[in-house]
Amino acid sequence: MWRDALLVAGKDLRIEGRSRVALNQVLPFAVLVLVLFAFALDPDRGVLVRAAAGLYWVAVLFSALLAVQRSQAIESGEGTRDALRLSGLDPAGVFLGKAGAVAVQLLVLEVLLGLGVVVLYGVEPAGLGLLAVTGLVATAGLAAAGTLYGVIAAGLRVRETLLPLLLLPVLAPVLIAATRVSETALSGASAGVPAGSWLVLLVTFAVLYLGFGVVAFGPLLEDG
Amino acid sequence: MDPAVRLRSAVCLLGRFPALAGLDLDVSRGEVVAVEGPNGAGKTTLLRALAGLVPVHEGEAEVLGLDLRRSRRRVRARVALLGSTGGLYDDLSVADNLRFWARAAGRPQSAADEALAQLGLDGRLADVAVGRLSTGQRRRTALAALVARNSELWLLDEPHAGLDAAGRDLVDSLVVGASRRGATVLLVSHELDRAAALASRRVTITGGRATASGALGRMHPAGPVDVLPGEPEVAGVA
Known part of the structure; x- marks a missing residue:
């Protein structure tokens, strides 16, 4: 399973390296979202700083949608889904590989967006350790749930429009929890927000969707 | 048997x-x-x-x-199936496609390289993205993937x-x-x-x-x- 996961992740990342869809489309989109928020809230810079964590994770969430759609589009070429099913690859490995590739792209994007938040919103970077842990765990959840719902929507003709409808409500807990923990990290430990319980929620979400994906991806790939 | x-x-x-x-x-x-x-x-x-x-x-x-x-x-x-559609990744090169499918089937990279040569896809074509190939070249690539699976x-x-x-x-x-x-x-x-x-x-x-x-x-x-x-x-x- 792990060998197959590495193989699939390597393939997806190599495709991204050649096509540069994430670099040329997803990243500019995410930066644009941050800039638009800055325009909208600039008259009251205090609001922008206070809302920075939430705005950051909304931008990440929208970008995750695009990354998941791109990940599934890779497999929607002529006959590639059949070839994948015939390949002998462990479906659990395919799931982990595809989720892993999405996660790697999102992590890079999150670092760049974090720099954008510091520059555009004037946020003082603090609590970097907690931010890093939040980013890792939230990204695992986003990538796992996104890959799972991506393969569910893949077989449908209206997949491009249906996927956001399916996925955004599911990812709402990640958005809320990651925002709360990020607020704590940015404002220091004195904020009084129970970051630990939100972090537990993020970990639980990621573990649940990774586990569910490992089990369910095979049958879903068959039906897609 | x-x-x-x-x-x-x-x-x-x-x-x-x-x-x-x-x-x-x-x-x-x-x-x-x-x-x-x-x-x-x-x-x-x-x-x-x-x-x-x-x-x-x-x-x-x-x-x-x-x-x-x-x-x-x-x-x-x-089994290996050559369908009417190729089952290839357009954004990957010919060589990368073959290596991926060969390794997915548990075959060494050398099997992909041998298939490339056998189908006349080695040399310049090996590094071309499949999406840029002609129909015939694409078909050859699909055949090479089949050969690599053995x-x-x-x-x-x-x-x-x-x-x-x-x-x-x-x-x-x-x-x-x-x-x-x-x-x-x-x-x-x-x-x-x-x-x-x-x-x-x-x-x-x-x-x-x-x-x-x-x-x-x-x-x-x-x-x-x-x-x-x-x-x-x-x-x-x-």
Whole structure:
């Protein structure tokens, strides 16, 4: 399973390296979202700083949608889904590989967006350790749930429009929890927000969707 | 030894439509069989069913000694299907595509490199993205992926389509080579002369059933079991 996961992740990342869809489309989109928020809230810079964590994770969430759609589009070429099913690859490995590739792209994007938040919103970077842990765990959840719902929507003709409808409500807990923990990290430990319980929620979400994906991806790939 | 393919009253439903409607078929290991029939007869569905991509809803189905219904994943790992679509990643180079599919099948990278050379795709073409290839080059790449897998059962759906004369000759030599190595080949082709030259036997499918089977040049109507016991021309029929 792990060998197959590495193989699939390597393939997806190599495709991204050649096509540069994430670099040329997803990243500019995410930066644009941050800039638009800055325009909208600039008259009251205090609001922008206070809302920075939430705005950051909304931008990440929208970008995750695009990354998941791109990940599934890779497999929607002529006959590639059949070839994948015939390949002998462990479906659990395919799931982990595809989720892993999405996660790697999102992590890079999150670092760049974090720099954008510091520059555009004037946020003082603090609590970097907690931010890093939040980013890792939230990204695992986003990538796992996104890959799972991506393969569910893949077989449908209206997949491009249906996927956001399916996925955004599911990812709402990640958005809320990651925002709360990020607020704590940015404002220091004195904020009084129970970051630990939100972090537990993020970990639980990621573990649940990774586990569910490992089990369910095979049958879903068959039906897609 | 188990036959490579054994179907008894096999039914495959596409929605409610019986694409295979009680098909009987035996293919011995190492045999090359041409599958013929009009459009919509069920030829492609037969190949996809044998590859485990379409479920067999009724009847018995064994591929390479494995029950297709119970061991679909194990069957898939041992067969190779060349469909009308290539199953290639447009954004990956020819070489990267072959290496990925070879490694996915548990084959070393050298198998992909050998297939590249065998199909004349080494050199400059190896680094070109598949999406930039011509139809013929793309077809060659798909064939190379098939060769790199080194499967026991080759299921070829119109393998000559989109290829020039040299490419079609190359397909023929690949089929002959695979058969010599002991692989079994089922070949769907509208190029009847080429198929006849390659195959030891042909099966005609009409309306999802085998309506004739026999050595080339001696076709017989198929009965409930569409193999012909005692026919010396029919290689390895059960």
